[in-house]
Amino acid sequence: MSRILLLLLLPAVLWGQTVVVLKVDGMINPASADFIHRSIEQAKEHHAECLIIELNTPGGLLKSTRMIIGDFLESKIPVVVYIAPGGAQAGSAGVFITTAAHIAAMAPGTNIGAAHPVEMQGQMDSVMSKKVTNDAAAFIRSIAEKRHRNFVWAEEAVRESKSITETEALKNNVIDFVSPNLDSLLHQIDRRVVAVQQDSVMLHTRDAHIETVEMGWGESLLNIFSDPNIAYILMMLGMFGLLFELYNPGLIFPGVVGVISLIIAFYSMHTLPINYAGLALIIFGVLLFVLEIKIVSHGLLAIGGVLSFFIGSVMLIQTPSILEFAEISWSVISLTTLLTAFFFVFLLGLGLKIQKRTPVNGKEGLIGELGDAVTALNPDGTVKVHGEFWQAVAASEKISKGESIRVTGITNLKLQVERFKPTKE
Numbered sequence: 001m002s003r004i005l006l007l008l009l010l011p012a013v014l015w016g017q018t019v020v021v022l023k024v025d026g027m028i029n030p031a032s033a034d035f036i037h038r039s040i041e042q043a044k045e046h047h048a049e050c051l052i053i054e055l056n057t058p059g060g061l062l063k064s065t066r067m068i069i070g071d072f073l074e075s076k077i078p079v080v081v082y083i084a085p086g087g088a089q090a091g092s093a094g095v096f097i098t099t100a101a102h103i104a105a106m107a108p109g110t111n112i113g114a115a116h117p118v119e120m121q122g123q124m125d126s127v128m129s130k131k132v133t134n135d136a137a138a139f140i141r142s143i144a145e146k147r148h149r150n151f152v153w154a155e156e157a158v159r160e161s162k163s164i165t166e167t168e169a170l171k172n173n174v175i176d177f178v179s180p181n182l183d184s185l186l187h188q189i190d191r192r193v194v195a196v197q198q199d200s201v202m203l204h205t206r207d208a209h210i211e212t213v214e215m216g217w218g219e220s221l222l223n224i225f226s227d228p229n230i231a232y233i234l235m236m237l238g239m240f241g242l243l244f245e246l247y248n249p250g251l252i253f254p255g256v257v258g259v260i261s262l263i264i265a266f267y268s269m270h271t272l273p274i275n276y277a278g279l280a281l282i283i284f285g286v287l288l289f290v291l292e293i294k295i296v297s298h299g300l301l302a303i304g305g306v307l308s309f310f311i312g313s314v315m316l317i318q319t320p321s322i323l324e325f326a327e328i329s330w331s332v333i334s335l336t337t338l339l340t341a342f343f344f345v346f347l348l349g350l351g352l353k354i355q356k357r358t359p360v361n362g363k364e365g366l367i368g369e370l371g372d373a374v375t376a377l378n379p380d381g382t383v384k385v386h387g388e389f390w391q392a393v394a395a396s397e398k399i400s401k402g403e404s405i406r407v408t409g410i411t412n413l414k415l416q417v418e419r420f421k422p423t424k425e
Contacts, residue, residue, distance in 0.1 A: 017208040019186065020048045028060020028093045031215075031223035033067045039213045040075050049205050050078040052185070053101075056085075059092025069100040069143065078102040078194045078201060082185055083110045083166070083175075095157050100143045102194045104175040105185055106166035112174065113163020133159055150174050182210070229332045231268035232313070236336055238262030239286060240343070281312025289341065302341065310337045366407050370420055376401045383417055390415045 020043040024032050036053065043051040072079050081101035083090045086109035090098045095114055098104045106112065137158045144151035150173040156162045169175045179185035190206040215223065224230060241258020245251060288305030295301065313333040371385035377394040383405055384390075392415040395408055399419050409416035 017204050018046055018048045018211050019050055019052060019205055019208040020046065020211050020213055021052045021054065021182070022213040023054045023056075025054075025056045026223070027226070028057055028064050028068070028097070029223065029226035030061070030064050030067075031219050031226055032060070033064040033071075034222075035215050035219050036068050037071050038219075040071055040077070040079070042213060043077050044075075046211065048077060048211070049203050049208055050080050050102075050189070051075075052080045052082055052182070053097075054082050054084050054182075055090055055094060055097065056083070056088035057090060057092075057094040057097075059094060062093070065093040065096050068097055072097075072100045072102075073146075074197075075102075076196060078196055078203060080105065080185070080189065082179065082182070083107060083112060084179075084182075086110060089113075091163070095154070096140055096143065098175070099140060099147060099149060099154055102147070102196065103177070103189055103192065104147075104149075105177040105179050105188070106169060106175050108166060108178065108180055110166050111163055112157075112166075112169055114157045114161040225264055225268045227268075231265050232332065233336070234261045234265035234268065236340065238265055243286075243290075278312045278314070281308045283312075285309030285312060286340070306337060306341050309340060310334075313337065366410060366415065369407050371405050371407070371417075373399050373401055373403050373405055373417075377405075377417070383415060385415070392417045394418070 020039060022035070022039045024036065026032070039053075040051055079101050080103040081090075081098045082105045083094075083098065084107035086107050088107065088110045090106075090110075090112040092114055095112055098112060137155045140154045140158050141151045144154040153162070153164075153172050153174055164172065164174065166175070166178050170178050177185065177188045179188055186205040186208060189203050191202060191204070193200050193202050195201075225234070238258045238261035241254040241256075241261060243258075245255030245258060248254070285305045285308035288301045288308060292299075292301040292305065310333065313336065366385060369385055371383050371390075373381060373392075374384050374389060375381040377383070377392060377399040379394040379398070381392055381394070381399070382389055383392040385407060391413070392405070395416050395418045397419065399405060399417070404420040404422070405417040406420040407415050408418055
C-alpha cells in the first residue's frame, strides 16, 4: 500500500522541484563572482535541483575566475553553464568557467574559445609569457580532467587561442549538450546523474519550477565601477576635484567629490592589475600642466605634459595573464588627455590671469576712483563716488564742499580720500 501511495505522490514531488537561473552577460569581475556565489548559496537554501548560469562573456579577471571555479568545485548542488542566447560567446575566462561546470551546454550559433591576450604595453618577454601560459594550461587541464572533458582541446584553447562552434564543442566532448532554449535544456538534463563532491545526484528538471535570480542594486553598481574606463574616469575626476579645492580653498564640494571619486577608483582598480609606472606618468603629466601655468616655457611643458599623461594612461592597466580581458578604450584615453590639457593650459591659466587683474568692482574697485565732496571734510564728511554717497575722512588737509576727491583707501566702509588736482596740459 505504501509503495502505491509513493508512486502516486512521486509526480507531485517532482513537480515541486526548483531550478535557479541567473544571467551573466559581460566581463567576469568581482561583482559577477559575488553574484554567482550568492546565487549558489540561495539555490542551496531553496533545495534547488540545480543552478543554471546563462553565460555570455568575452572574458575577465583571473582572480574572479578562480573564485567562481572554487565555488563550482565546492558547491553542494549541480551547476549548469549554458552559453546562450544565440550569438553569445564564452571567451577567455568563460572557457574555464564552462569547463568547470557539472554540466556544460551551448545554444545554436554560439562559440567557445580563448580570447587573444590583451597587452597594454606590447608583448611580454618570452620567459614571463611561458610561465603564464604553462600556469593557465595546467589550471584548465586539471579542471577538464576532473569533469571528464576533452583536456587536450582545453589546453589548446589556452596555448593556441583556439575557438570552436557549439557543434564542434559537442563533437569534441567540450560540452554535454546543444540546446536551442532553456526548456529544451531542462528536458535534456532530466534524469542525468552528476557527481557533486563525493556524492552522485540524479537531476529531476523536466517539469521544474524556474526561479530567476538577478543582481542587486549594489552588485550592479560595483559591476559598473569594475569597468576599466569608469575606474579611469573616476580617478581623473578625483584628481581634478582635489586640484579645484587646492586652487580655491573653502569650496568644499570639489574636494568632497574628488576624495569620493578617488576612493571608488582605487577600489575598482584594486580588482585590476595596475601599472604604477603608468600612474606615476599621469601624475607627472598633471604636474607639468601646473608648471606650464606658473612658468613661461613657450608650450614645452604643456607638450611634455600631454605626452606623459597619454603614455601613462596607455600603461595604466596592464594584463600580464592571457585570462584577463580588461583594457581602457583608446577613445576614452585620447579624449581625457585632450580635455585635461585644455583644462590646465587654457581654462585654469585664464582663471589665474583674471585673478591677477586689478579689481573693477566691489570695495577694492573704489580705490583710485574720483568723486565730489558733498560736505566739507574736516576731516570727516560725505562724498559722492559712482553716484553713491559714502562717509569719508580726509587723509591730510581739509577738503571744501564741491571739490573733487580721489579715493585712496577704505576702512570699515569709510572711504579715505584726498583732494584731486587735475594736471594741466
